[in-house]
Structures are given as C-alpha cells and as structure tokens.
Amino acid sequence: MMPSQLFQEAPYRGRRAVLATMHGKEQAIGPPMRRLLGLELVGAPELDTDRFGTFAGDVPRNGSMLEVAVRKAREGMRLSQARLGLASEGTYGPHPDIPFMTVGREIIVLVDDDAGLTVQEHLITHDVTCTLRFVEPGSDWMSFLDEIGFPAQGVLVRSHQASRNAYLRKDLRDAAEVAAAVAQAARLSQDGRARIETDMRAHRNPSRMAVLATLAEKLAHRIAAPCPACRAPGFGVIETHKGLPCSECGTPTASIRLHVHGCLLCEFRDERGRPDGRLTEEPYFCSWCNP
Numbered sequence: 001m002m003p004s005q006l007f008q009e010a011p012y013r014g015r016r017a018v019l020a021t022m023h024g025k026e027q028a029i030g031p032p033m034r035r036l037l038g039l040e041l042v043g044a045p046e047l048d049t050d051r052f053g054t055f056a057g058d059v060p061r062n063g064s065m066l067e068v069a070v071r072k073a074r075e076g077m078r079l080s081q082a083r084l085g086l087a088s089e090g091t092y093g094p095h096p097d098i099p100f101m102t103v104g105r106e107i108i109v110l111v112d113d114d115a116g117l118t119v120q121e122h123l124i125t126h127d128v129t130c131t132l133r134f135v136e137p138g139s140d141w142m143s144f145l146d147e148i149g150f151p152a153q154g155v156l157v158r159s160h161q162a163s164r165n166a167y168l169r170k171d172l173r174d175a176a177e178v179a180a181a182v183a184q185a186a187r188l189s190q191d192g193r194a195r196i197e198t199d200m201r202a203h204r205n206p207s208r209m210a211v212l213a214t215l216a217e218k219l220a221h222r223i224a225a226p227c228p229a230c231r232a233p234g235f236g237v238i239e240t241h242k243g244l245p246c247s248e249c250g251t252p253t254a255s256i257r258l259h260v261h262g263c264l265l266c267e268f269r270d271e272r273g274r275p276d277g278r279l280t281e282e283p284y285f286c287s288w289c290n291p
C-alpha cells in the first residue's frame with residue numbers, strides 16, 4: 001500500500017491518546033488537542049513520571065529531554081495499552097549570558113505507534129517564574145512568597161548548606177507550613193539558613209502551565225500539517241540553516257537563512273525562506289562590516 005492511502009484527512013479526530021502526567025498538564029495540553037485535532041486525552045493509571053527525573057533533583061534525569069519525554073509517553077501507553085501517547089519535559093536554569101535571568105526549555109511529543117512516527121515541538125521561554133531565596137527563620141520571607149504568587153505558585157524548602165537532599169519539603173499549603181519547613185531546614189543547615197525556591201511542577205507553577213498551553217498549541221498545529229507528498233501528519237521544520245547574507249557586503253552571517261520543512265515518514269523536503277520574509281541581515285551582525 002502506498003503511504004498516501006494510509007493517512008486520511010484529520011487522522012486523529014475522535015481518537016484517544018494517553019497523556020503521561022502526574023502534574024495536571026491535561027488542563028494545558030487537552031484543549032488545543034481537542035480543538036485543533038479532535039483528539040481526546042486520557043490519563044494513565046498508576047503512572048509515576050517522577051521516576052524519570054524531578055525538578056527538585058531528588059531523582060536525577062537520565063538522557064536527553066527528548067529521550068525522557070518519549071520514555072514517559074511510552075510508559076503511559078504501556079500502562080494503558082494504547083497506541084497513542086503524549087508527554088512533555090521541561091528544564092529551567094540560569095541564562096548562560098544574562099545574570100539573574102532564567103531560561104527554560106520545554107519539549108512535547110506525540111508518539112503514534114500505528115503510524116510509526118513521533119511528532120515533537122519545543123520552545124524556549126523566559127516567562128516562567130523560577131527563582132529562589134536564602135532566608136533565616138526570623139527574616140521577612142513572606143514578601144518573597146507574595147512576590148511569586150504563593151500559594152497558587154508552590155514552593156520547595158530545603159537546607160541551604162547540607163547535603164543537597166537532606167531536607168526537602170514540597171506541597172506546602174500555607175504560610176504556617178512554610179514557616180515550619182523553614183525552621184526545620186535552617187536547623188539542619190550548617191549556616192542556619194533555609195532555601196525557598198519556586199516549585200517547577202506544572203500544577204504548582206501557573207506560568208509554566210501557561211507556557212505548556214502555548215507549546216501544546218504549537219504541537220497541535222504541527223500534527224495537523226500533512227506532508228504534501230504522503231499526507232503523514234507532523235510536516236514541519238526539521239532543519240534550520242544559518243548564513244543570512246549581510247545587506248552591505250553579502251557575507252553570510254550567523255542568522256537563520258532558511259528552514260527545511262520535512263516529512264517524518266517519507267523523503268519529501270521543502271526549503272523555505274524565513275517566516276519574516278527577510279533576505280538580508282543588518283551589517284551590525286556581519287563579521288566583515290562589524291568585526
């Protein structure tokens with residue numbers, strides 16, 4: 001059978017996929033999947049995504065973000081005996097160049113065992129609340145909690161100077177529980193200080209949940225894009241090429257020149273210019289004009 005006969009229009013309409021999450025991500029990922037694809041998400045019973053790694057660091061992550069996301073999706077599919085699975089994975093840390101700036105990377109995948117393909121999308125964000133404060137039990141840490149939007153935005157409390165996971169409290173519900181955790185963490189710290197940090201799990205971090213909704217929308221659009229040759233879902237950018245020429249001298253710069261759109265199943269490729277239509281780069285970014 002030719003591939004073109006395998007894929008009809010809207011191949012996911014009326015189907016169900018397992019979303020591998022313990023952290024309420026269906027509220028962000030479910031709506032765009034339903035609206036743009038007609039795909040319904042269901043949870044996986046007995047799923048423990050924490051064993052693939054946690055933000056708190058008590059379970060280290062093994063492998064790349066893409067590998068972990070696919071592994072989580074597959075675990076959800078295995079538990080539910082499903083052929084379609086979704087999962088996402090995020091990482092947050094200090095910006096490499098800008099002090100006090102946090103940068104986050106989120107990736108999301110749809111694994112389709114019937115079609116034999118995995119569609120992925122990712123995004124980089126600076127909009128997620130991700131910060132920490134070192135405090136003493138008597139100091140004014142309440143203003144920090146107000147600043148980050150506690151309790152909708154959750155916090156973790158641990159000792160400042162102790163072996164990293166000697167004391168770690170999550171799921172603190174109110175200021176009194178935070179106070180008790182701060183006192184205990186400070187007592188166990190060599191310098192008598194506790195560390196309060198933002199919880200990065202989606203259900204305890206509203207700004208991250210919003211970013212996941214944006215990413216899910218991006219993935220749904222990609223899944224909805226069929227390959228012009230074989231109609232397989234997930235047609236989109238598979239490579240970017242740098243070398244946008246300088247407007248003054250034509251020297252290739254480090255800016256993106258073109259995107260290669262490709263199919264996940266067949267060999268069809270389509271080179272396209274930048275989405276913003278620009279054909280040249282400012283001399284400011286040229287290594288010849290502005291060395």
Ligand SMILES: [Zn+2]
Nearest residue numbers: 246249286289
């Ligand atoms: Zn130039």
Ligand SMILES: [Zn+2]
Nearest residue numbers: 227230263266
């Ligand atoms: Zn194709």
